[in-house]
Amino acid sequence: MFAIGEASRQSGVGIETIRYYEREGIVPKPERASNNRRMYSANDIGRLRFLKKCRDLGFPLTDAKTLLILSEGGSEDCQSVKKLAELHTFNVRAKIDELKRLEAALIELTANCDTGNVSCPMLSKLRSV
Amino acid sequence: MFAIGEASRQSGVGIETIRYYEREGIVPKPERASNNRRMYSANDIGRLRFLKKCRDLGFPLTDAKTLLILSEGGSEDCQSVKKLAELHTFNVRAKIDELKRLEAALIELTANCDTGNVSCPMLSKLRSV
DNA sequence: ATAACTTCTGTAGCTACTACAGGATCAAGA
DNA sequence: TCTTGATCCTGTAGTAGCTACAGAAGTTAT
Numbered sequence: 001m002f003a004i005g006e007a008s009r010q011s012g013v014g015i016e017t018i019r020y021y022e023r024e025g026i027v028p029k030p031e032r033a034s035n036n037r038r039m040y041s042a043n044d045i046g047r048l049r050f051l052k053k054c055r056d057l058g059f060p061l062t063d064a065k066t067l068l069i070l071s072e073g074g075s076e077d078c079q080s081v082k083k084l085a086e087l088h089t090f091n092v093r094a095k096i097d098e099l100k101r102l103e104a105a106l107i108e109l110t111a112n113c114d115t116g117n118v119s120c121p122m123l124s125k126l127r128s129v
Numbered sequence: 130m131f132a133i134g135e136a137s138r139q140s141g142v143g144i145e146t147i148r149y150y151e152r153e154g155i156v157p158k159p160e161r162a163s164n165n166r167r168m169y170s171a172n173d174i175g176r177l178r179f180l181k182k183c184r185d186l187g188f189p190l191t192d193a194k195t196l197l198i199l200s201e202g203g204s205e206d207c208q209s210v211k212k213l214a215e216l217h218t219f220n221v222r223a224k225i226d227e228l229k230r231l232e233a234a235l236i237e238l239t240a241n242c243d244t245g246n247v248s249c250p251m252l253s254k255l256r257s258v
Numbered sequence: 259a260t261a262a263c264t265t266c267t268g269t270a271g272c273t274a275c276t277a278c279a280g281g282a283t284c285a286a287g288a
Numbered sequence: 289t290c291t292t293g294a295t296c297c298t299g300t301a302g303t304a305g306c307t308a309c310a311g312a313a314g315t316t317a318t
């Protein structure tokens with residue numbers, strides 16, 4: 001059994017974040033030692049590591065929670081997992097497209113910077129109707 | 130002079146957002162009519178439109194505020210504008226790269242979905258060290 | 259014994275809005 | 289004139305997912 005600092009080190013999840021996950025019911029409340037300190041089992045730490053990976057993949061926390069539950073329920077509901085992952089991938093692609101649009105717009109907006117204009121061409125464009 | 134609803138329609142900035150910008154000092158406090166209602170000049174609405182464009186380009190609100198100030202100060206400080214825009218473009222590109230990484234990881238993670246596995250391959254990967 | 263570290267609870271801050279609640283005011287039609 | 293519906297006001301709380309305290313208490317090392 002490990003104290004929260006050690007659990008944090010082993011899982012890569014910050015201490016405050018671990019407590020936050022507990023408050024939010026993402027992970028079950030851990031045992032407490034006689035001095036009231038949280039004590040984490042290897043299993044608990046595995047859960048945190050799982051969540052960390054989901055978050056690193058960009059899954060929303062609620063999805064991460066769902067995946068964790070699916071992972072622990074014996075049924076291995078592959079269909080639900082697939083659906084979540086596909087929706088998330090779709091959202092990631094949509095964000096990429098949006099950001100590419102932004103990038104192109106920014107390039108165009110700053111195209112005439114530094115060509116010795118009297119007034120700033122970017123500001124003029126932002127001001128124009 | 131226009132009421133806030135009309136200013137919202139003409140600028141594309143939501144009513145609540147306009148009041149929020151006022152609270153935050155992003156735009157100056159508008160005049161008030163005798164009935165205490167906010168009244169916006171064409172100039173005020175121009176400011177809101179300017180901010181809307183900056184936000185649509187993904188600039189953080191503080192950057193939008195800065196750009197607005199630069200736009201209204203007579204100096205047309207093109208260098209500062211350029212610096213802001215370049216930094217923002219850099220950040221946008223970084224986000225695109227990060228999301229592409231995520232996308233690739235997600236594709237790999239779900240590669241073996243639906244191939245008749247007994248246990249879910251994605252969950253196994255998330256559980257593995 | 260003392261210092262430095264860790265943990266505890268509880269609360270506030272971050273970004274940029276958005277969504278109320280509860281009340282006042284206004285414009286237009288019957 | 290009365291009523292109905294739209295608009296406006298202030299103030300507060302909620303969103304996502306942490307992060308950063310404050311202030312207290314316990315633990316570990318020298």
